Amino acid sequence: MHSEVDISFIGAGNVAWHLAVALEAAGYQVREIYSRTLEHATALADKLYNATPTQSLDFSGSKATVFFIAVPDSQVAQIAAALKVPEKAIVAHTSGSLPLEVLQDHEYRGVFYPLQTFSKHTKLDIHSVPFCLETSDESTELLLVEMAQQISQTVYLVNSAERKVLHIGAVFACNFTNHLLGIAKNILDREDLEFDLLKPLIQETVQKALHAGHPAYVQTGPANRNDQQIIDQHIDYLSAYPSEQHIYRTLTESIRHSK
Amino acid sequence: MHSEVDISFIGAGNVAWHLAVALEAAGYQVREIYSRTLEHATALADKLYNATPTQSLDFSGSKATVFFIAVPDSQVAQIAAALKVPEKAIVAHTSGSLPLEVLQDHEYRGVFYPLQTFSKHTKLDIHSVPFCLETSDESTELLLVEMAQQISQTVYLVNSAERKVLHIGAVFACNFTNHLLGIAKNILDREDLEFDLLKPLIQETVQKALHAGHPAYVQTGPANRNDQQIIDQHIDYLSAYPSEQHIYRTLTESIRHSK
Structure with missing residues (x-):
């Protein structure tokens, strides 16, 4: 005691x-x-x-x-x-x-x-x-x-200044991530595809990101391999959903520039 | 056999x-x-x-x-x-x-x-x-x-058309999520804060998102509660990093409009 x-x-x-x-x-x-x-x-x-x-x-x-x-x-x-x-x-x-x-x-x-x-x-x-x-x-x-x-x-x-930076990091890593997972679910829902299909891949992706020295080391996907044909197809598919399309473009550009 | x-x-x-x-x-x-x-x-x-x-x-x-x-x-x-x-x-x-x-x-x-x-x-x-x-x-x-x-x-x-939609969902849920985790690590690294600090929160956030009926049900953060004062502070802090600032604005607007 x-x-x-x-x-x-x-x-x-x-x-x-x-x-x-x-x-x-x-x-x-x-x-x-x-x-x-x-x-x-x-x-x-x-x-x-x-x-x-x-x-x-x-x-x-x-x-x-x-x-x-x-x-x-x-x-x-x-x-x-x-x-x-x-x-x-x-x-x-x-x-x-x-x-x-x-x-x-x-x-x-x-x-x-x-x-x-x-x-x-x-x-x-x-x-x-x-x-x-x-x-x-x-x-x-x-x-x-x-x-x-x-x-x-x-x-x-x-200290309080560092806590603010931690909070900004958490907004990206948690709040924004949660929102992207929600968008992914919406995309699948619209085509009657089960979100469950993606869950094991999401789990494994996050585990890999957290155990790599830096998440950038395990980045995959069309933006990372600069696969313009697939990116164009995706942007075309999302043209009915301007907000999703804008996020797709923004994050694709960011991944490309971070390489 | x-x-x-x-x-x-x-x-x-x-x-x-x-x-x-x-x-x-x-x-x-x-x-x-x-x-x-x-x-x-x-x-x-x-x-x-x-x-x-x-x-x-x-x-x-x-x-x-x-x-x-x-x-x-x-x-x-x-x-x-x-x-x-x-x-x-x-x-x-x-x-x-x-x-x-x-x-x-x-x-x-x-x-x-x-x-x-x-x-x-x-x-x-x-x-x-x-x-x-x-x-x-x-x-x-x-x-x-x-x-x-x-x-x-x-x-x-x-079918092949559905597989394409699954792939778009996976780009949001996995490729983009991984990239956001990388940005969070960069933000912390610049202030010599350990990325390890955020890892338990990230893990828990993803578990909650995948076990909620929809990730949107467990959305948190300044955009979700429309905390303009905190959002302005964060955008101001990110002004030296235009790409991160742009992503912050884009996803903050999307969270607000999805409510």
Whole structure:
């Protein structure tokens, strides 16, 4: 037990759920769970050894010394401003897109950002989730890094500027990729072809990309081999779908120029 | 043993390798392996029970009744024209992008296309690979479908026009996705951030997309929630990289319009 460091959670959503359970399993005592909706706080507290659900943001009498704010981005600033914690307590938010300074009312502050998408009822191996940490000072850094290392094998110190770049990378690698998969499904749907047909190839493509030294090393397809005849056929086929055609042209040009 | 149907392979590359081993394991006898380079034919024949390596395309005396042409796309037409097979034998190619009619010199012809990317030394569960089949006639269809079903749980009849659409879908879902992963890595590399940080998120994103009813149902990110402030920040950041910026704008607009 890390009896000197007890923790509390502001928020009872997916991120709080996974972090509270993992940190308790690592030996940290969870003291309180806050939610605006008491049932939500109670539902999470019931999963824990001895946590108290609460609707109050006044934690001045709490035994916790680290407070995690794990609420939607739009609520963090307001909650941080209203939050009362014991003297010298650390306040950390878990958001990837908010700066550390959103917690400026608190002297000891940090970002404790798990770079993963969480679903409450999906089992997730938290040890493989990279944690990106940023802190106001060295003692807070030492404490949060130790805590993250108890539950994850991958802990990085990432400042707010770097976090922004990570986010841009994630937009390309995740949001845009997801959208392309959706377009592929639409293309197949229109011809009554099962999207299932492509799934094994998609899985294998992503595995190869992530295990190659660089995804560019395993790039394939008509743009990569400069097969103008096939590219023309595809662009011609897509002429009824100008948005898809425009994406096809844009990414084909980009692949060609990256060679 | 399917003693009435013996097979031979024209080609000794990745596809021939996986198919020959799987079909032999399913009880089909492999009679001959052809390669221009005898060592290649021998290397594969040595993996099999009783196959003869050969450099000749004259199979008129062969006991095989199904001949698989598994060579690079650019060589299929030429090899098919030179190939001599016994009367009533079936000739099938394994290419996703060539029409059935490239085999027009042969009366009984088929396409036997495994929709997957193969590497010779990577273990692959062939039972999960979808096979797309097209044939010249019903008796050939019956025989090739039975054969495919012996080695895969997913066998579809897909004509040449549908195969073209599948290919366009695969360009979006695989080639373009791979390119976006490469761009994400470039963005991180420039700031000395490890691409490993994003890998668990990418894996989870793709799993969610493939298990949702439609990838659009699990779309996230600034474009999806119409977060103009973040989008402007990202576009501004990318102004030194016009190609990336152009892709960012194009896909952001497409996500917005698809909602």
